[in-house]
Amino acid sequence: MRPKVVKGNAVVEGENRWGWFVGHFVNPTDDPRKLSTLEVKWTVHKAGEERLQWAMNAEATTISLLINGRFRLQFPEQEVLLSREGDYVLWLPGVPHCWSAESDSTVLTIRWPSVAGDSLNVPMPSKV
Numbered sequence: 001m002r003p004k005v006v007k008g009n010a011v012v013e014g015e016n017r018w019g020w021f022v023g024h025f026v027n028p029t030d031d032p033r034k035l036s037t038l039e040v041k042w043t044v045h046k047a048g049e050e051r052l053q054w055a056m057n058a059e060a061t062t063i064s065l066l067i068n069g070r071f072r073l074q075f076p077e078q079e080v081l082l083s084r085e086g087d088y089v090l091w092l093p094g095v096p097h098c099w100s101a102e103s104d105s106t107v108l109t110i111r112w113p114s115v116a117g118d119s120l121n122v123p124m125p126s127k128v
Contacts, residue, residue, distance in 0.1 A: 002030040010042035019043035023114035041109040045071065045101035054122045056096040060111045063090040069105025074098050076125035082107070096125050 013021040013033075023039030039060070064073065066082035073080045073089055075097050080089045082105075091097060 003032060006032050008033075010040075011044070014042060019109075023111075024116055025114075036114050037112060039111040039114040041107075041111075043107050043109065045069070045105045045107065047101055047103045047105075050100035051098050054096045054098050054124050056120055056122050057093050057111065057118045058120060059093050059115050059118050060113060061090065061092055062109060062111045063088055064107050064109045067106035067108060069107075070102035071105040071107055072100050072102055074100075096122050 008021070010019075010021045017025060019041040020039055021042065022033045022035060024034065024036050026034035028034075064071075064082070065088040066085060068085055071082045073082070075091065075095060081087075081102075082089065
């Protein structure tokens with residue numbers, strides 16, 4: 001029987017999935033956190049951490065919301081600095097991005113839909 005209420009800890013549950021704790025990848029199949037409509041990620045980045053490899057999603061829209069810290073996202077045509085609690089950036093499918101933590105940062109990321117294999121590493125865009 002599928003539970004109607006689930007509690008947990010995003011840090012612990014996302015430990016083996018780069019912070020992702022809600023989405024298509026959750027097992028068992030009757031867990032309410034197993035969704036094809038949405039993915040949720042809680043990430044704590046140390047100052048200086050960065051993702052240099054560009055990535056994009058073929059189908060999913062993504063929003064990253066700063067809980068605390070300073071977090072920079074780079075897109076082909078602009079950079080976005082999340083520096084105040086509550087700052088966010090939303091990007092559509094097909095938009096490459098990479099990021100860096102300018103200070104210790106906590107970021108909540110939501111992506112929809114939740115599709116296996118949707119996140120792809122891509123070469124650095126020509127317009128940076």
